[in-house]
Amino acid sequence: xxxxxxxxxxxxDRALDARWYHAxxxxxxxxxxxxxxxxxxxxxxxxxxxxxxxxxxxIAGESIIVTRGTDARIRAFYNVCRHRGTRLCTQPSGRFAxxxxxxxxxxxxxxxxxxxxxxxxxxxxxxERAGFPLRQAHAATFEGFVFVSLAPQPEPxxxxxAPLIGRFARWHAGELRTARTIEYDVACNWKxxxxxxxxxxxxxxxxxxxxxxxxxxxxxxxxxxGPFLGGYSELRRAGAGLTTTGTSARAxxxxxxxxDLDRVYYYTIFPSLLLSLHRxxxxxxxxxxxxxxxxxVTCAWLFDAAAMAAPAFDASDAVEFWDxxxxxxxxxxxxTQLGTASRAYVPGPYANAEGLLAAFDxxxxxxxx
Ligand code: FES
Ligand SMILES: [Fe+2]
Numbered sequence: 001x002x003x004x005x006x007x008x009x010x011x012x013d014r015a016l017d018a019r020w021y022h023a024x025x026x027x028x029x030x031x032x033x034x035x036x037x038x039x040x041x042x043x044x045x046x047x048x049x050x051x052x053x054x055x056x057x058x059i060a061g062e063s064i065i066v067t068r069g070t071d072a073r074i075r076a077f078y079n080v081c082r083h084r085g086t087r088l089c090t091q092p093s094g095r096f097a098x099x100x101x102x103x104x105x106x107x108x109x110x111x112x113x114x115x116x117x118x119x120x121x122x123x124x125x126x127x128e129r130a131g132f133p134l135r136q137a138h139a140a141t142f143e144g145f146v147f148v149s150l151a152p153q154p155e156p157x158x159x160x161x162a163p164l165i166g167r168f169a170r171w172h173a174g175e176l177r178t179a180r181t182i183e184y185d186v187a188c189n190w191k192x193x194x195x196x197x198x199x200x201x202x203x204x205x206x207x208x209x210x211x212x213x214x215x216x217x218x219x220x221x222x223x224x225x226g227p228f229l230g231g232y233s234e235l236r237r238a239g240a241g242l243t244t245t246g247t248s249a250r251a252x253x254x255x256x257x258x259x260d261l262d263r264v265y266y267y268t269i270f271p272s273l274l275l276s277l278h279r280x281x282x283x284x285x286x287x288x289x290x291x292x293x294x295x296x297v298t299c300a301w302l303f304d305a306a307a308m309a310a311p312a313f314d315a316s317d318a319v320e321f322w323d324x325x326x327x328x329x330x331x332x333x334x335x336t337q338l339g340t341a342s343r344a345y346v347p348g349p350y351a352n353a354e355g356l357l358a359a360f361d362x363x364x365x366x367x368x369x
Pocket of ligand 1: 081082083084085086102103104105106107
Protein backbone atom coordinates (compact mmCIF):
# COMPACT_ATOMS: atom_id res chain seq x y z
CA UNK A 1 0.00 0.00 0.00
CA UNK A 2 1.04 3.54 -0.71
CA UNK A 3 2.47 5.73 2.06
CA UNK A 4 0.35 8.55 3.45
CA UNK A 5 1.69 11.96 2.45
CA UNK A 6 0.75 15.56 3.02
CA UNK A 7 -1.24 17.09 0.16
CA UNK A 8 0.79 19.19 -2.22
CA UNK A 9 -0.22 21.41 -5.13
CA UNK A 10 2.05 21.68 -8.17
CA UNK A 11 3.44 24.99 -9.40
CA UNK A 12 0.82 26.53 -11.66
CA ASP A 13 -2.06 24.27 -10.54
CA ARG A 14 -5.20 26.32 -10.90
CA ALA A 15 -8.94 25.89 -10.49
CA LEU A 16 -10.95 24.91 -13.57
CA ASP A 17 -12.19 27.43 -16.12
CA ALA A 18 -15.79 28.54 -15.77
CA ARG A 19 -17.07 26.59 -18.76
CA TRP A 20 -16.46 23.26 -17.02
CA TYR A 21 -19.02 24.27 -14.38
CA HIS A 22 -21.54 26.08 -16.54
CA ALA A 23 -21.56 25.17 -20.23
CA UNK A 24 -24.46 22.93 -21.39
CA UNK A 25 -22.19 21.31 -24.01
CA UNK A 26 -19.69 20.33 -21.29
CA UNK A 27 -22.53 18.82 -19.28
CA UNK A 28 -23.75 16.83 -22.28
CA UNK A 29 -20.22 15.62 -22.99
CA UNK A 30 -19.78 14.52 -19.37
CA UNK A 31 -22.96 12.49 -19.61
CA UNK A 32 -21.56 10.65 -22.65
CA UNK A 33 -17.88 10.38 -21.79
CA UNK A 34 -18.09 9.86 -18.05
CA UNK A 35 -21.52 8.87 -16.75
CA UNK A 36 -22.48 6.60 -19.68
CA UNK A 37 -19.09 4.83 -19.48
CA UNK A 38 -17.72 4.67 -15.95
CA UNK A 39 -18.91 2.42 -13.15
CA UNK A 40 -21.62 4.44 -11.37
CA UNK A 41 -22.86 3.68 -7.87
CA UNK A 42 -26.52 2.66 -7.97
CA UNK A 43 -27.24 1.85 -4.31
CA UNK A 44 -26.64 -0.90 -1.77
CA UNK A 45 -27.05 -4.64 -2.02
CA UNK A 46 -29.10 -4.49 1.20
CA UNK A 47 -31.88 -2.99 -0.97
CA UNK A 48 -31.75 -6.12 -3.14
CA UNK A 49 -31.90 -8.88 -0.60
CA UNK A 50 -34.47 -11.19 -2.20
CA UNK A 51 -35.18 -12.24 -5.77
CA UNK A 52 -37.27 -9.56 -7.45
CA UNK A 53 -36.14 -6.74 -5.15
CA UNK A 54 -35.32 -3.75 -7.31
CA UNK A 55 -34.19 -0.14 -7.27
CA UNK A 56 -34.34 2.34 -10.13
CA UNK A 57 -31.14 4.22 -10.85
CA UNK A 58 -30.81 7.29 -13.04
CA ILE A 59 -27.57 7.19 -14.99
CA ALA A 60 -26.62 9.46 -17.88
CA GLY A 61 -30.27 10.35 -18.42
CA GLU A 62 -31.31 6.68 -18.50
CA SER A 63 -33.67 4.94 -16.13
CA ILE A 64 -32.05 1.65 -15.11
CA ILE A 65 -33.73 -1.21 -13.25
CA VAL A 66 -31.32 -2.94 -10.86
CA THR A 67 -32.76 -6.20 -9.60
CA ARG A 68 -31.80 -9.56 -8.14
CA GLY A 69 -32.71 -12.68 -10.10
CA THR A 70 -33.92 -16.05 -8.85
CA ASP A 71 -30.30 -17.18 -9.37
CA ALA A 72 -29.27 -14.46 -6.80
CA ARG A 73 -27.40 -12.49 -9.47
CA ILE A 74 -27.80 -8.74 -9.54
CA ARG A 75 -28.52 -7.39 -13.02
CA ALA A 76 -29.13 -3.97 -14.52
CA PHE A 77 -31.69 -3.42 -17.30
CA TYR A 78 -32.69 -0.41 -19.31
CA ASN A 79 -36.21 0.47 -18.18
CA VAL A 80 -37.50 0.18 -21.74
CA CYS A 81 -40.01 -2.33 -23.12
CA ARG A 82 -38.81 -4.22 -26.20
CA HIS A 83 -42.26 -3.87 -27.81
CA ARG A 84 -42.78 -0.15 -28.33
CA GLY A 85 -40.33 1.27 -25.86
CA THR A 86 -42.62 2.10 -22.95
CA ARG A 87 -41.01 2.69 -19.56
CA LEU A 88 -41.71 -0.47 -17.60
CA CYS A 89 -41.37 0.55 -14.01
CA THR A 90 -41.97 3.88 -12.27
CA GLN A 91 -41.65 2.96 -8.59
CA PRO A 92 -38.25 4.03 -7.20
CA SER A 93 -37.84 0.69 -5.41
CA GLY A 94 -39.84 -2.40 -4.50
CA ARG A 95 -40.17 -6.07 -5.34
CA PHE A 96 -41.29 -7.59 -8.64
CA ALA A 97 -43.61 -10.54 -8.15
CA UNK A 98 -41.40 -12.91 -10.12
CA UNK A 99 -41.54 -10.96 -13.39
CA UNK A 100 -41.41 -7.50 -14.93
CA UNK A 101 -44.57 -6.70 -16.84
CA UNK A 102 -45.07 -3.80 -19.21
CA UNK A 103 -48.11 -1.68 -18.29
CA UNK A 104 -48.98 -1.08 -21.98
CA UNK A 105 -49.60 -4.49 -23.64
CA UNK A 106 -48.31 -6.79 -20.89
CA UNK A 107 -45.18 -8.13 -22.50
CA UNK A 108 -43.61 -9.91 -19.56
CA UNK A 109 -39.94 -10.41 -18.72
CA UNK A 110 -38.31 -12.81 -16.28
CA UNK A 111 -35.90 -11.39 -13.69
CA UNK A 112 -33.01 -12.38 -15.97
CA UNK A 113 -34.47 -10.09 -18.64
CA UNK A 114 -35.75 -12.75 -21.01
CA UNK A 115 -39.15 -12.14 -22.60
CA UNK A 116 -41.43 -14.88 -21.30
CA UNK A 117 -44.84 -13.75 -22.55
CA UNK A 118 -45.99 -11.53 -25.39
CA UNK A 119 -49.76 -11.60 -25.90
CA UNK A 120 -50.91 -12.76 -29.35
CA UNK A 121 -47.43 -12.41 -30.81
CA UNK A 122 -47.29 -16.15 -31.57
CA UNK A 123 -49.65 -15.31 -34.46
CA UNK A 124 -47.10 -12.97 -36.01
CA UNK A 125 -44.96 -14.68 -38.68
CA UNK A 126 -41.31 -15.13 -37.66
CA UNK A 127 -41.77 -13.60 -34.19
CA GLU A 128 -39.33 -15.18 -31.74
CA ARG A 129 -39.56 -14.23 -28.04
CA ALA A 130 -35.88 -15.06 -27.63
CA GLY A 131 -34.99 -12.10 -29.84
CA PHE A 132 -36.41 -9.50 -27.43
CA PRO A 133 -34.84 -9.67 -23.99
CA LEU A 134 -34.52 -6.46 -21.96
CA ARG A 135 -31.42 -4.51 -22.91
CA GLN A 136 -28.86 -5.10 -20.21
CA ALA A 137 -26.15 -2.92 -18.64
CA HIS A 138 -23.23 -4.22 -16.59
CA ALA A 139 -23.50 -4.58 -12.82
CA ALA A 140 -20.92 -5.30 -10.12
CA THR A 141 -20.80 -5.11 -6.33
CA PHE A 142 -18.12 -3.81 -4.02
CA GLU A 143 -18.30 -3.43 -0.20
CA GLY A 144 -22.08 -3.68 -0.34
CA PHE A 145 -22.40 -1.00 -3.03
CA VAL A 146 -23.86 -1.80 -6.45
CA PHE A 147 -22.15 -0.28 -9.47
CA VAL A 148 -23.55 -0.12 -13.00
CA SER A 149 -21.82 0.68 -16.25
CA LEU A 150 -23.70 1.56 -19.42
CA ALA A 151 -20.58 1.09 -21.55
CA PRO A 152 -21.08 -1.73 -24.07
CA GLN A 153 -17.70 -3.12 -22.97
CA PRO A 154 -16.63 -1.43 -19.74
CA GLU A 155 -13.23 -1.88 -18.19
CA PRO A 156 -13.76 -5.01 -16.03
CA UNK A 157 -14.85 -3.87 -12.58
CA UNK A 158 -12.06 -5.69 -10.73
CA UNK A 159 -9.51 -3.98 -12.94
CA UNK A 160 -11.09 -0.52 -12.76
CA UNK A 161 -11.45 -0.73 -8.98
CA ALA A 162 -8.14 -2.49 -8.27
CA PRO A 163 -6.79 0.46 -6.22
CA LEU A 164 -9.77 0.18 -3.86
CA ILE A 165 -10.34 -3.55 -3.61
CA GLY A 166 -9.33 -4.72 -0.15
CA ARG A 167 -8.59 -1.17 1.04
CA PHE A 168 -11.74 -0.88 3.18
CA ALA A 169 -11.93 -4.50 4.29
CA ARG A 170 -11.27 -3.75 7.97
CA TRP A 171 -14.54 -1.77 8.24
CA HIS A 172 -16.55 -4.77 6.94
CA ALA A 173 -18.51 -2.20 4.96
CA GLY A 174 -20.29 -4.87 2.95
CA GLU A 175 -22.15 -5.98 6.06
CA LEU A 176 -23.25 -2.55 7.22
CA ARG A 177 -26.84 -1.35 7.00
CA THR A 178 -28.19 2.06 6.15
CA ALA A 179 -29.75 3.69 9.20
CA ARG A 180 -30.64 7.02 7.61
CA THR A 181 -30.53 8.79 4.28
CA ILE A 182 -31.03 12.47 3.52
CA GLU A 183 -31.41 13.78 -0.01
CA TYR A 184 -30.14 17.25 -0.86
CA ASP A 185 -30.88 19.28 -3.98
CA VAL A 186 -27.77 21.41 -4.37
CA ALA A 187 -27.63 24.37 -6.78
CA CYS A 188 -24.11 23.73 -8.02
CA ASN A 189 -22.18 21.64 -10.50
CA TRP A 190 -21.38 18.07 -9.37
CA LYS A 191 -17.64 18.68 -9.63
CA UNK A 192 -17.78 21.38 -6.96
CA UNK A 193 -19.18 18.75 -4.58
CA UNK A 194 -16.23 16.45 -5.33
CA UNK A 195 -13.67 19.22 -5.13
CA UNK A 196 -15.06 20.62 -1.90
CA UNK A 197 -14.98 17.15 -0.31
CA UNK A 198 -11.31 16.80 -1.29
CA UNK A 199 -9.92 19.62 0.80
CA UNK A 200 -10.14 20.89 4.37
CA UNK A 201 -8.61 24.30 3.62
CA UNK A 202 -12.16 25.59 4.10
CA UNK A 203 -12.90 23.70 7.30
CA UNK A 204 -11.94 26.28 9.96
CA UNK A 205 -14.26 28.85 8.34
CA UNK A 206 -17.11 26.78 7.01
CA UNK A 207 -17.24 24.06 9.68
CA UNK A 208 -16.23 25.44 13.10
CA UNK A 209 -17.84 22.41 14.78
CA UNK A 210 -15.77 20.00 12.65
CA UNK A 211 -12.58 21.97 13.14
CA UNK A 212 -12.99 21.66 16.90
CA UNK A 213 -12.80 17.89 16.62
CA UNK A 214 -10.45 17.36 13.67
CA UNK A 215 -7.54 19.68 12.71
CA UNK A 216 -7.98 20.95 9.17
CA UNK A 217 -4.27 20.51 8.38
CA UNK A 218 -4.06 16.87 9.54
CA UNK A 219 -5.02 15.42 6.14
CA UNK A 220 -2.66 12.77 4.71
CA UNK A 221 -3.37 11.02 1.42
CA UNK A 222 -2.46 7.59 0.11
CA UNK A 223 -4.36 7.90 -3.17
CA UNK A 224 -3.37 11.11 -4.90
CA UNK A 225 -3.65 10.40 -8.64
CA GLY A 226 -6.33 8.76 -10.79
CA PRO A 227 -10.06 8.15 -10.37
CA PHE A 228 -9.90 7.42 -6.65
CA LEU A 229 -8.43 10.00 -4.29
CA GLY A 230 -8.15 10.45 -0.55
CA GLY A 231 -6.65 9.48 2.75
CA TYR A 232 -7.33 10.35 6.39
CA SER A 233 -7.66 13.25 8.79
CA GLU A 234 -6.91 12.96 12.47
CA LEU A 235 -9.13 13.54 15.46
CA ARG A 236 -7.82 16.04 18.00
CA ARG A 237 -8.50 13.86 21.02
CA ALA A 238 -8.06 10.13 21.36
CA GLY A 239 -11.46 8.49 21.43
CA ALA A 240 -13.23 11.47 19.86
CA GLY A 241 -15.90 10.97 17.21
CA LEU A 242 -17.36 13.23 14.56
CA THR A 243 -20.76 13.49 16.19
CA THR A 244 -22.78 16.20 17.93
CA THR A 245 -21.36 15.06 21.27
CA GLY A 246 -17.76 14.89 19.99
CA THR A 247 -17.57 11.28 21.04
CA SER A 248 -19.30 7.96 20.46
CA ALA A 249 -20.30 5.07 22.66
CA ARG A 250 -20.68 2.75 19.67
CA ALA A 251 -18.19 -0.10 19.33
CA UNK A 252 -15.62 0.18 16.53
CA UNK A 253 -16.66 -1.49 13.28
CA UNK A 254 -15.22 -4.77 12.05
CA UNK A 255 -11.48 -4.98 12.69
CA UNK A 256 -10.93 -1.29 13.39
CA UNK A 257 -8.25 -0.63 16.00
CA UNK A 258 -4.91 1.12 16.53
CA UNK A 259 -4.42 4.37 14.60
CA ASP A 260 -7.76 3.96 12.82
CA LEU A 261 -9.57 4.68 16.08
CA ASP A 262 -8.43 8.29 15.93
CA ARG A 263 -8.70 8.89 12.22
CA VAL A 264 -11.44 9.46 9.68
CA TYR A 265 -10.79 8.29 6.12
CA TYR A 266 -12.23 10.20 3.18
CA TYR A 267 -12.19 8.92 -0.40
CA THR A 268 -13.69 10.17 -3.65
CA ILE A 269 -14.77 7.41 -6.02
CA PHE A 270 -15.07 9.11 -9.39
CA PRO A 271 -17.65 10.14 -10.50
CA SER A 272 -20.53 9.13 -8.24
CA LEU A 273 -19.54 8.34 -4.66
CA LEU A 274 -17.85 9.94 -1.66
CA LEU A 275 -16.96 7.48 1.08
CA SER A 276 -16.18 8.53 4.66
CA LEU A 277 -15.00 5.80 7.00
CA HIS A 278 -15.26 6.48 10.71
CA ARG A 279 -14.38 4.26 13.62
CA UNK A 280 -18.02 3.39 14.28
CA UNK A 281 -19.92 4.28 11.10
CA UNK A 282 -19.49 4.75 7.39
CA UNK A 283 -21.03 7.62 5.50
CA UNK A 284 -21.68 7.61 1.77
CA UNK A 285 -22.59 10.56 -0.42
CA UNK A 286 -24.18 9.44 -3.70
CA UNK A 287 -23.62 12.26 -6.17
CA UNK A 288 -25.83 12.62 -9.21
CA UNK A 289 -25.66 15.51 -11.68
CA UNK A 290 -29.09 16.79 -12.67
CA UNK A 291 -28.08 19.87 -14.68
CA UNK A 292 -24.90 21.94 -15.08
CA UNK A 293 -25.93 23.90 -11.99
CA UNK A 294 -27.85 21.22 -10.08
CA UNK A 295 -26.72 18.13 -8.23
CA UNK A 296 -28.68 15.61 -6.22
CA VAL A 297 -26.64 14.40 -3.27
CA THR A 298 -27.99 11.56 -1.16
CA CYS A 299 -26.16 11.09 2.09
CA ALA A 300 -26.41 7.70 3.79
CA TRP A 301 -25.23 6.71 7.26
CA LEU A 302 -24.26 3.05 7.62
CA PHE A 303 -23.86 1.17 10.87
CA ASP A 304 -23.24 -2.30 12.14
CA ALA A 305 -26.41 -4.36 11.70
CA ALA A 306 -26.28 -5.85 15.20
CA ALA A 307 -25.76 -2.42 16.79
CA MET A 308 -28.75 -1.11 14.83
CA ALA A 309 -30.95 -3.92 16.11
CA ALA A 310 -30.34 -2.90 19.74
CA PRO A 311 -33.33 -1.03 21.24
CA ALA A 312 -31.16 1.90 22.38
CA PHE A 313 -29.57 2.41 18.96
CA ASP A 314 -29.60 6.06 17.91
CA ALA A 315 -27.81 7.42 14.84
CA SER A 316 -28.83 11.02 15.38
CA ASP A 317 -25.48 12.16 16.86
CA ALA A 318 -23.71 11.26 13.60
CA VAL A 319 -26.60 12.21 11.32
CA GLU A 320 -27.12 15.66 12.85
CA PHE A 321 -23.40 16.44 12.89
CA TRP A 322 -23.05 15.68 9.20
CA ASP A 323 -26.39 17.10 8.15
CA UNK A 324 -25.14 20.43 9.51
CA UNK A 325 -21.71 19.95 7.88
CA UNK A 326 -23.34 18.96 4.58
CA UNK A 327 -25.55 22.06 4.55
CA UNK A 328 -22.55 24.26 5.29
CA UNK A 329 -20.77 22.68 2.32
CA UNK A 330 -23.72 22.99 -0.07
CA UNK A 331 -24.17 26.64 0.84
CA UNK A 332 -20.53 27.49 0.07
CA UNK A 333 -20.56 25.34 -3.09
CA UNK A 334 -23.64 27.23 -4.30
CA UNK A 335 -21.77 30.49 -3.76
CA THR A 336 -18.86 29.14 -5.82
CA GLN A 337 -21.30 28.18 -8.58
CA LEU A 338 -22.59 31.76 -8.59
CA GLY A 339 -19.16 33.41 -8.50
CA THR A 340 -17.59 31.26 -11.20
CA ALA A 341 -20.39 32.36 -13.56
CA SER A 342 -19.16 35.94 -13.37
CA ARG A 343 -17.34 37.70 -16.19
CA ALA A 344 -14.77 38.56 -13.52
CA TYR A 345 -13.95 34.94 -12.63
CA VAL A 346 -10.42 33.86 -13.48
CA PRO A 347 -9.27 30.49 -12.06
CA GLY A 348 -7.06 31.07 -9.03
CA PRO A 349 -4.12 29.00 -7.76
CA TYR A 350 -4.69 25.94 -5.60
CA ALA A 351 -3.27 25.84 -2.06
CA ASN A 352 -1.13 22.86 -1.08
CA ALA A 353 -4.10 21.62 0.95
CA GLU A 354 -5.96 21.45 -2.39
CA GLY A 355 -3.51 19.07 -4.02
CA LEU A 356 -6.23 16.46 -4.56
CA LEU A 357 -8.30 18.97 -6.53
CA ALA A 358 -5.55 19.31 -9.09
CA ALA A 359 -5.48 15.50 -9.32
CA PHE A 360 -9.28 15.38 -9.67
CA ASP A 361 -9.10 17.98 -12.47
CA UNK A 362 -6.39 16.02 -14.29
CA UNK A 363 -8.41 12.83 -14.20
CA UNK A 364 -11.59 14.65 -15.23
CA UNK A 365 -9.93 16.42 -18.15
CA UNK A 366 -8.37 13.16 -19.33
CA UNK A 367 -11.87 11.61 -19.42
CA UNK A 368 -13.25 14.56 -21.33
CA UNK A 369 -10.58 14.72 -24.04
S1 FES B 1 -44.95 -1.24 -25.15
FE1 FES B 1 -44.58 -2.74 -23.67
S2 FES B 1 -45.98 -4.27 -24.14
FE2 FES B 1 -46.32 -2.81 -25.68
FE1 LIG C 1 -16.66 20.91 3.95
